[in-house]
Amino acid sequence: MGQPRPLALFGGTFDPVHLGHLSVAWEASELLDAEVRLMPASVPPHRPAPLATPVQRVAMLQAALERQSRLSLDTRELDRSGASYTYDTLRELRAEQGTRPLVLLIGADAFAGLPSWHRWRELFDVAHIGVLSRPGVEARVPEALEREVAPRRVSEPSALHGVPAGKVIELAVTPLEISATRIRELLAEGRDPRYLLPCGLFDDPALLAPYRAAGQSS
Template identity: 70%
Template sequence: MSESTRPLAILGGTFDPVHVAHLAVAWEASELLDAEVRLMPASVPPHRPPPVADATTRVALLRAALRGQDRLGLDTRELARGGPSYTIDTLAQLRAESGTRPLVLLLGADAFAGLPGWHRWHGLFELAHIGVLSRPGSAATWPAELTREIASRHATDPRLLHNAPAGMVVALEVTPLEISASRIRELLQCGRDPRWLLPPGIRDEAGLLDAYRAIL
């Protein structure tokens, strides 16, 4: 498959810090979609509190976590752009760079349910597909406005997203891991070691975790 037809998927977030659940979800989505997946740290997320760590620290953690990955990469364009990280602006930039290559925005089910509150949310479907990350066997209900928007966009097979640059919505069942960045920060503040919650690359990078702990 050429790079022009292999989807590029984006997983956004503050990654404050990045943890194994982020990587697990990204990896499974990559396999389900047969896609390149990029983790994209937000500068100023419009719908959640700002990150504790600065951009330089979060990027250093992400680079360490992603070292040696062949399916997952890093995209720092929202940090470089600064200001509120509106997804519509990011996807417009990616679309201009990618031509007709399929783009996929990866969203958790809760984030997807809140899509009608996003900046220019209807335009997202013109720029990318949306992969909704869900638990196996879960049944979701969406707001009426969102249900109407996606009524004709459902794709039953992730492989169908290879056939068009944007416009479809597909459910991606991924393994749930109950890990949160806030819990990791709590453990670090208490002087505990969240050893099996963080990617090995972070633990192996001398001083990186100590530098993050010092920020808290």
């Protein structure tokens, strides 16, 4: 039996999930030849609580991920009470997946702030890190982080296959400048951000109701 494909995790509040999220997750899956799971956060430690409830965000993600097999949904952080710490999630996945390569996908800006994360140095013990960056734009990182990641950097996705954790790779993906904040504003104003959101979110009016209701109550 051959080595299993890497499992990559792409987290966020997804409040709501939009085409920018799906586009970069899809590209990362192709570049890494990996299964990618979108993982909605429960109580993000570094940002305000989502407007939509966990049940509503899961329903939106399920609608967005229909009719394709490259991206899937993992709700474990919503099922776990308390703050969502990435290290705890990755450690749990490592226990489940054995030696299968795990890849944490994060944007270049979030990667630069990695030293503020809970148990950040231990992340490399349980997963690789895939830094989602703009083509031709090099991410600047703090000196302490650079010292940690310099010996771990690789340029070829194949270097992550067969190794459970510990590498850092930069993935040049096509950024779509879509703001979830702006989408919430448009919906609250009664407008229709048709080409910013997955088509499936418009099939059921209840999916976007939390954001429209926010405008009616303000």
